[in-house]
Amino acid sequence: MSKRKVLIVEDDQAIAELERDFLEVHGYEVTIRADGRQALEEALEQEYDLIILDVMLPGMDGFDLLRRIRETKFIPVLMVSARKEDIDKIRGLGLGADDYVTKPFSPTELVARVKAHLERYDRLTGVAAGTTHLQARKSRELNIRELSIQVDARRVTLRGTEVSMTAKEFDLLLFLAENPDRVYSKEALLDRVWGIENYGDSATVTVHVGKIRDKIQKDPSQHQFIETVWGAGYRFKV
Numbered sequence: 001m002s003k004r005k006v007l008i009v010e011d012d013q014a015i016a017e018l019e020r021d022f023l024e025v026h027g028y029e030v031t032i033r034a035d036g037r038q039a040l041e042e043a044l045e046q047e048y049d050l051i052i053l054d055v056m057l058p059g060m061d062g063f064d065l066l067r068r069i070r071e072t073k074f075i076p077v078l079m080v081s082a083r084k085e086d087i088d089k090i091r092g093l094g095l096g097a098d099d100y101v102t103k104p105f106s107p108t109e110l111v112a113r114v115k116a117h118l119e120r121y122d123r124l125t126g127v128a129a130g131t132t133h134l135q136a137r138k139s140r141e142l143n144i145r146e147l148s149i150q151v152d153a154r155r156v157t158l159r160g161t162e163v164s165m166t167a168k169e170f171d172l173l174l175f176l177a178e179n180p181d182r183v184y185s186k187e188a189l190l191d192r193v194w195g196i197e198n199y200g201d202s203a204t205v206t207v208h209v210g211k212i213r214d215k216i217q218k219d220p221s222q223h224q225f226i227e228t229v230w231g232a233g234y235r236f237k238v
Contacts (some may be wrong), residue, residue, distance in 0.1 A: 002117060003029040004049040009039040009065065010080070011057055012017030016086040017054065017101075019148035022107035023114065043062065043069050045229060050118055052110070053097075055088065070096040074154055076117040080105070086203070093207045096166030099194070100204075120194065127141060142177050144238055147216060149177055156216070163215050168193070172208050173216075176226060176236035185233035188234060 006023055009018035011034040020030040024123065031048075033039035043051060043065075051069065055062035062079060069077065079092045082103040088102045098117055101110065140148040146159045154173035155169055156163045165173065172193050177186070184192070186202035209226055217224055228237045 003027060005029045005031070005047065006114065007039070007043060007046075007048045008032045008053045009036070009043075009051065009057065010034065010054045010060070012054075018107055019110060022111050026115070034058070036065050037064070040065055040068055041051050043073065048075060050076045050078070050114055050121075052078050052080060052114070055079060055083060055092070063091060066097060067093065068096045070166055071137070073125050074165070074170065076121050076167055078110075078113060078117065080110075088205065090207055093204055094211060096168070099126045100167045116194075121167070142174075144177060144180075146235075147177075149174055149222065158216050164199050165215070167209075169208055169212050170213075172205075173226075176234065180236045180238040183229045188233065205234075 003010075005053045006028045008016050008019055008023075008030060010019065010032065013034070016032045016034070019031055023030050031042065033042050033045075034057075034117075036057040038059065039053075039057070040060060053062050053066060057065065062081070066077060066079065075099045077096065078099045078101060079097040080101045080103060081088060081092075084102045099113055101113065119129040141151065148155075148157045150156075151174065154165075154167075155172065156165050156170065172189065175189070175193050190207045191203060213224075213226060217226070225236060227233050227237050
């Protein structure tokens with residue numbers, strides 16, 4: 001059984017080594033990089049199942065690094081930072097982070113978040129337990145009006161044109177599309193898609209729904225795919 005590979009990008013050596021030790025105890029293979037530019041090279045050239053990314057880094061900050069990673073990589077990314085301002089969390093999630101954790105946090109909490117994100121990613125991509133994300137099983141394609149979601153390739157096309165999606169945007173869109181005409185509260189979506197109950201807040205869902213709408217609902221005269229049900233949540237309309 002292949003070990004899941006995690007890249008830790010953290011310039012505080014003590015924190016990085018503590019995170020590594022706890023993850024290795026739980027069976028993960030861990031690489032540490034302390035410089036933003038070196039981490040970008042590592043992330044783009046090597047294959048990882050998940051990245052833990054600090055915000056404040058030498059060479060390139062975590063936001064710029066995340067933006068570059070998301071141009072080609074759609075694996076889970078967990079941002080960690082001592083900065084607790086909502087604007088930083090919204091910025092990180094808006095750039096494609098799957099989670100935003102504020103320091104200090106317990107190593108066991110981090111391991112729980114890593115495990116939950118990998119399990120959610122595996123379930124939504126059809127990856128068999130214990131394999132790497134490159135060993136995904138063949139899955140189906142969803143076609144809803146002019147929107148096509150290719151589950152195995154994690155591709156979204158709108159009227160024949162490919163739409164770039166972050167990992168969690170794709171996961172959220174896929175979950176709603178697989179459960180059409182059902183209303184889900186923000187809290188329910190946070191639990192079902194992020195899979196980490198009580199580890200996040202509803203603003204995470206709001207940000208991601210807004211990003212998806214910007215990408216697939218640009219023409220207000222067209223029928224919406226994700227509808228807001230005021231006071232209740234969101235519904236995917238087929």
